[in-house]
Amino acid sequence: MICRGAEHCCHRSYGSLCEVGEGDCNEDVDCAGSLVCGTNNCLKYHAVGGFWDESDDCCQPKCSIENPCVEGEGHCSGHNTCQQGLLCGASCIDTAYFSKKLFPAQVGFYNSTDKCCYRPCNEHYNRCGLNEEHCLNDEDCLDGYFCDKDANGRRFCADVNECDRDGKYYCGRNAVCENTIGSFNCNCTAGFSNFQAYEGCSDINECATDPCDGNECINFEGGFQCLCSEPNFKSCNSGKGCCDVDECELWRTRVSESNPCPDRSLPGCWNKKGSYRCADEVMFFNGGFLQRKTGDVIIWHFTDRMYLPVHDYYWGVEDAKVACREKGYTKANRTLNSYYGYRMTKYRMYHVKCSGSEANLFKCGVGQFNVLKTTANTAGVQCYN
Template sequence: MIAVFMCALSLCGLLESVHSQRGRCVGNQCFALVLDSNDFQVARESCQNANGYLPSSLTLENQRYITSGISGDFWVAPLNPPSCTAFSVRTGRSANFQIMPCDQKLSGYICQYYIKEPCSAVSTEKDAEVRYTAPMGIELNHTFPQGTIAVAGKTGAIHPDMKFLCFAQSWLQAPWKCEVLKGGCEHACDAISGCACPPGQHLHANRITCTESPQEGGNHTVTCQAGYEPARDGRGCVDVDECALQDQCTEEGEECVNTRGKFECVCKDGFVEEEGVCVDVRICEKCEHMLCDKYNGVYACGCHKGFRVSARDPTRCEMHCDHAECRAYCVTNPDVGKQDMHQCFCPEGYIQDLHNNTPYCTDINECEIESQCEHTCTNLFGAFECSCNEGYTLFDGYMCVHPDEDIDDGWEATEPHPTPAGSRPATVPSYIKTGSVLGISVFVLLCLVLLYFLVRNMSKRCGSLDLSSIKGSDMDIFYLQQVTTETYKRLSFDKESKSDSQRF
């Protein structure tokens, strides 16, 4: 029996010597993430001294359990000896294996253990709760390796009912031998009398914890630990929902989650925890080029080479050229197997051109176009900017206003000289405007020439017009004159007489 306890003592001491933040046991093996910054050789030896070894692979489920919410590089078994391999974890990115210099000190290592003679679950009363504490902080999943502590008791009660230690497929009930974890006692352990309490306190009925007042007849007032309150029937303790009482988590991106006896502040969906702070990563799901990284503590989208983040939409990318001439961005035409000019694009402020059958984007010099700026125009790559002479201030991006001038909208000139305007997009190339002016001028000239010949031809025709040609030989000319009634009768009579004579 002494040998059994000595083995348990050495086992627990070995497990306590390994500082692990998280882990997981499943089946007959456990995985532990050990936070111990060392090179590869030291990490491998430390894992072997704990009767484990560096794993060569990890399932996705194991990766999620032991690396969720953490960033760093951790040693694993070499994939291509003699080179050394690390499991790289970055928040917001997929974890992967990569080659690392063997003498580099990483964040820690991942150690894998085989479980020998594990224990099954502790059998307790229905109203009792069992809390398992595994070595190295490993998460337990129906598999309990040796060295696991099980504490059984009423939910929320200060004092447990029983405590157990897993060893050789069986649970040892406290108090056990004092040489192993103080026999499971809360304060001190005596090899003869078992658990002992400090002066003024008495040993509880569970024989492992101490209380200030002795229990009489088994009747006593229910006392609950922090985070619990007495049940209505007075027979136990119930959990207090701290999240329902008040806003416990007030930092940006946090939300409150109630747990047994306490609460936790966790990050909301779309946020990840980094250095104790919830950081918003929702924008990363919308990035056009699927690139996202943290800048000055805030996640932002990135773009591929030749592009930049759009000023109008931080999730979109736009073409960018920082030279006077850049290669055009072309979409390959699978039908012809080469680049088609109709499928090539240039940034704003550039015009497409061909150099040796290669599409290029050439910067447009907007300053060659008239009326861009009132005073001085400076060409930029893909844009231009205006500035003013001394004594004037730039207004509306291109106007230069003297401080003594009045502006209808109440603007006051306060900016010092010179004041460059922000980058303005290109309008039209200079050669386009020159061609338009030339075409209009030729058209007007042709119109004037046609008008001249038309007027000249009409003048000649009017000069040779002879009215006598339309005058007949027997054409009478009549004149209008005023007549009286007597005159009209006389003229009528004369006309009738003349007609009778002509008949004869």
């Protein structure tokens, strides 16, 4: 220790610069490095006695609990030696925190081991995001955030609810402002699209896409209404669509006892959109439609009120010829395993045994009628002349 309390022992001109706790000093320049000369503070470091008394001034760190430093000052020894909102720890010559433009005196006054007080959130070099602490003003936070303070005085960057401010005006009519972290979105309400800033969303003409399946469509702002053509269509989807009325299904399930196809020469009822078809007792199913040339063989069942398939057990070319002859064709190929997609587990005919000369399938031998099976194996034909 150079000085132990002698009056003005610390003196720059004499080359006796004092360290922490040494005194007596008169000016900051009497202290080494970044230390400063305190006031009546030596008894913090020493007991009364010798040259020490309560009026002695000792060198001390510039930053202390009693005299916390401002931004860019050091050497600090802890966060509590910096003013509120600042932290201790950045190198005093780190230009990432202390630019030469804002802190021109840093270089030359401090060395690389000196720690200075710095702002974790600073509009000039490190703007903070959500819940990051130690901002001093809104500019210290990223766009979309503001500097908030809780009941304990803690300052932090919080999300700006733009929808409570200008967002609702920016979104305009027929749009809902949705706040997000650091920003916001404008979402068009149902029935509207094509958002334009400050104007909002425009009406969608839903009728342009024929949502009513060929029925009358009435467009209005924010929605539309289908006027369905009864009795072939009925309103569905809360008035936003027209659903086909399956007259054949109503007859099959006995919801209606009005037979759509009372003519026994065309007993088969087959539904199609907006209507139905009355077809022959024996028809061919192909791709969802009834045909007379190619497809899986199906036969109308009067009691079940529906078409049931013919099983392909021992189904041969002679059997296929008979099925095709009924439709006016002289030649045929057979298909198996529900080749055209008609799959059921109840069969109108099982094990058909034709010689090839019969007028129709009912003239052939049949192992069983109206039989249940666990697999779908429908017989089919490809008719030609």
